[in-house]
Amino acid sequence: MNTTILIGAFAFWLAAWALNSWLAVQRPANVAAQRAIDLFVPVLFGVTLLVLWEGLARGFNIPTVLLPPPSLVWERILASSHILWADFQQTFLKAVLAGYAMGCGAGFLVAIAVDRSPFLKRGLLPLGNFVSALPIIGIAPIMVMWFGFGWESKAAVVIVMTFFPMLVNTVEGLQASSAIDRDLMRTYAASYWQTLFRLKLPAASPFIFNALKINSTLALIGAIVAEFFGTPIVGMGFRISAEVGRMNIDMVWASIAVAALAGSLFYGVVALIERAVTFWHPSVRGG
Amino acid sequence: MSATTPIAAPGSGSGYRPEAGLTERFLASKAFAVSVIVLAIIAAWYAFAVHMNTQWQIDIYNRGNVEWTTTDLVRDTLNQARPVLPAPHQVAVEIWNTTVMMDPTSRRSLIYHAWITLSATLLGFVIGTLLGVSLAVGIVHSRAMDKSVMPWVIASQTIPILAIAPMIIVVLNAIGITGLLPKALISTYLAFFPVAVGMVKGLRSPELLQLDLLRTYSASRWQAFWKLRWPSSVPFLFTSMKVAIAISLVGAIVGELPTGAVAGLGARLLAGSYYGQTVQIWSALFVAAAMAAVLVALVGLVQRIVLKRMGQAA
Numbered sequence: 001m002n003t004t005i006l007i008g009a010f011a012f013w014l015a016a017w018a019l020n021s022w023l024a025v026q027r028p029a030n031v032a033a034q035r036a037i038d039l040f041v042p043v044l045f046g047v048t049l050l051v052l053w054e055g056l057a058r059g060f061n062i063p064t065v066l067l068p069p070p071s072l073v074w075e076r077i078l079a080s081s082h083i084l085w086a087d088f089q090q091t092f093l094k095a096v097l098a099g100y101a102m103g104c105g106a107g108f109l110v111a112i113a114v115d116r117s118p119f120l121k122r123g124l125l126p127l128g129n130f131v132s133a134l135p136i137i138g139i140a141p142i143m144v145m146w147f148g149f150g151w152e153s154k155a156a157v158v159i160v161m162t163f164f165p166m167l168v169n170t171v172e173g174l175q176a177s178s179a180i181d182r183d184l185m186r187t188y189a190a191s192y193w194q195t196l197f198r199l200k201l202p203a204a205s206p207f208i209f210n211a212l213k214i215n216s217t218l219a220l221i222g223a224i225v226a227e228f229f230g231t232p233i234v235g236m237g238f239r240i241s242a243e244v245g246r247m248n249i250d251m252v253w254a255s256i257a258v259a260a261l262a263g264s265l266f267y268g269v270v271a272l273i274e275r276a277v278t279f280w281h282p283s284v285r286g287g
Numbered sequence: 288m289s290a291t292t293p294i295a296a297p298g299s300g301s302g303y304r305p306e307a308g309l310t311e312r313f314l315a316s317k318a319f320a321v322s323v324i325v326l327a328i329i330a331a332w333y334a335f336a337v338h339m340n341t342q343w344q345i346d347i348y349n350r351g352n353v354e355w356t357t358t359d360l361v362r363d364t365l366n367q368a369r370p371v372l373p374a375p376h377q378v379a380v381e382i383w384n385t386t387v388m389m390d391p392t393s394r395r396s397l398i399y400h401a402w403i404t405l406s407a408t409l410l411g412f413v414i415g416t417l418l419g420v421s422l423a424v425g426i427v428h429s430r431a432m433d434k435s436v437m438p439w440v441i442a443s444q445t446i447p448i449l450a451i452a453p454m455i456i457v458v459l460n461a462i463g464i465t466g467l468l469p470k471a472l473i474s475t476y477l478a479f480f481p482v483a484v485g486m487v488k489g490l491r492s493p494e495l496l497q498l499d500l501l502r503t504y505s506a507s508r509w510q511a512f513w514k515l516r517w518p519s520s521v522p523f524l525f526t527s528m529k530v531a532i533a534i535s536l537v538g539a540i541v542g543e544l545p546t547g548a549v550a551g552l553g554a555r556l557l558a559g560s561y562y563g564q565t566v567q568i569w570s571a572l573f574v575a576a577a578m579a580a581v582l583v584a585l586v587g588l589v590q591r592i593v594l595k596r597m598g599q600a601a
Contacts, residue, residue: 021431041431042438049439066458123320133533133583134576135540137449138552141560141568146371221449228453228544229560244453252454264442 002059009055016048068250076250077257083239084258091236092262094151095223099158104215106159107166108208112196114167115174128168136161140226149230157226162215169211173204206281209274216266220259332375339371340364373566381570394550397574403551405578407467407539411474412532418475419482419531420524426483427490427516428508440483448476449541456542470542470551474535481530489523490516522599525590532582540575552578 023037050070056062057069064072077084114120140157147153177199185195227237236255243251313319337360344364348355355363365374373381382397391398422440425432452473459469493515501511543553552575559568 017431020435024431024434038434041434045435045439066461119320120324122315122317123324126317126321127324130580133529134579135533135537135572137537137541138556138568138572138575141556142565142572144560145563145565217444225449225541225544229557240451241453244457249454249458252451256451256454 005055006059009052012051013048016044020044065247065249072250073253076254086234087236087239090234091223095154096219099155100162100219103159103162104166107163108170111167111170114171128164132164137225141229144229149232154223154226158219158222161218161222165214166211169207173207174200177203205278212270216270220263329375336372336374337361337364340367369563370565373569377566378569381566400552400555401574404539407470408474408535411471412478412535415475415478416482419479420486422483423486426487444480452542470539473542474538477534477538478531481527485523485527486520489520493519529583529586532586533579536579
């Protein structure tokens with residue numbers, strides 16, 4: 001046991017905690033300083049977690065097959081970046097993006113079709129809500145059987161997983177415009193498509209983006225878990241399960257770091273687009 | 288008024304509407320619409336089953352030089368031992384045989400596997416809910432926690448935890464924690480998030496006016512929490528618990544995939560995919576779906592009872 005490292009880590013933790021508590025109750029006059037604090041506090045919290053992890057792993061001499069310290073994981077990321085990049089291409093750029101686009105697109109189009117028929121709306125909404133709560137991930141072995149080991153089967157899982165949240169949210173969103181607005185469109189003699197594009201879709205966009213955000217994490221999970229059921233020798237899910245078997249835990253953490261980064265960026269990009277598109281919505285407008 | 292009703296339709300402005308007959312009300316009911324669509328899905332499923340299993344069946348006919356008619360083909364494609372897509376009745380028979388007709392302690396019984404998954408789900412759900420509630424209480428009462436922890440609670444869910452599941456399980460096994468707990472921890476990680484977010488919203492849902500009122504009563508923070516914040520957060524708690532229990536089940540199933548596939552619904556899925564037992568995969572899938580539905584419905588039932596007793600029923 002290395003006491004100096006342990007004490008250092010704990011001292012850093014306490015100092016960071018004190019600084020954070022102090023910063024959190026500050027109310028600076030200008031907006032820029034407040035923004036900087038709002039950004040700095042969570043970053044410091046994250047850094048503290050990493051320092052604690054590093055300190056505990058090194059201080060207690062935890063075997064690296066159980067919990068490698070972050071510095072080791074970082075070295076591994078640098079050393080095998082070409083493998084991680086190949087995995088990222090296979091899983092994210094092929095399976096996730098293709099499946100996400102097709103699943104969300106299909107859900108969106110079906111929702112618009114369903115919205116025209118009150119009968120389908122009554123019947124499909126409860127079913128869609130029901131299916132969204134099911135462990136859809138279980139279809140992964142079936143998809144692997146049908147579409148083979150390549151990225152196509154993973155994209156198929158992603159399509160099914162992303163379809164229902166998109167369907168349910170879009171159908172709900174298309175009902176979000178108020179009756180008085182729809183009546184106004186009728187007094188303008190607006191056609192169905194004009195009403196759809198000028199009124200219903202803009203009113204539905206907060207719901208649609210909600211589904212897009214939910215789906216961005218679902219898609220990554222679906223693709224990675226589907227790879228557990230059979231895959232060519234590349235892909236993030238394959239890497240994780242294979243390296244766990246060989247007890248190369250630092251490589252597993254490296255893959256996870258890439259997956260986490262990809263997931264966060266994906267979510268962040270969708271959230272940014274949402275801010276740009278639904279700038280009028282109270283949740284975006286009111287700071 | 289729906290958008291399709293003409294504004295000038297007879298009676299649309301006056302609010303007059305002829306009394307709807309029994310048939311009309313039935314045709315307009317939700318149950319009717321849902322059943323029609325479910326029946327349509329089952330019909331489509333049969334059609335797909337025939338279509339997807341045809342190639343294999345024709346190969347068999349050609350190899351055996353058997354004369355066949357379309358009726359034979361349809362009958363045989365719906366009753367293959369290892370179909371590409373099993374017919375609904377095959378799945379139903381398999382579920383019946385492995386649940387009702389079999390001793391529940393047997394390793395081939397689906398009830399045995401479902402119970403193992405269910406226990407991990409429930410344990411993870413309970414720990415996750417407690418963790419989520421206590422995090423939310425901390426976040427609502429401490430500005431430092433709100434600013435530093437809340438962003439990470441949200442960031443934690445962009446990490447595909449299910450992808451880490453195999454490692455968590457292997458590592459926990461290596462340090463001697465085996466059995467239920469590793470799987471339950473994965474469920475916990477997934478379940479705490481909706482509860483934490485929902486409860487933060489719920490604990491903040493009392494209006495400023497009400498909080499001020501308690502201040503004028505010189506109520507302590509503890510009293511304000513117990514008499515105002517907690518009761519007003521209960522509807523939010525149940526809504527998030529419905530999400531949490533569904534997601535706990537997913538966590539438990541995925542948690543069963545990597546550990547050598549011994550027992551549980553996830554293990555059944557994996558074993559089925561190794562040996563090409565499609566009927567087994569589909570039946571495990573349907574049992575999992577039924578379990579999710581029952582669990583969500585149970586939480587909903589408790590919600591209705593509790594809210595009614597609290598006088599909050601809608």
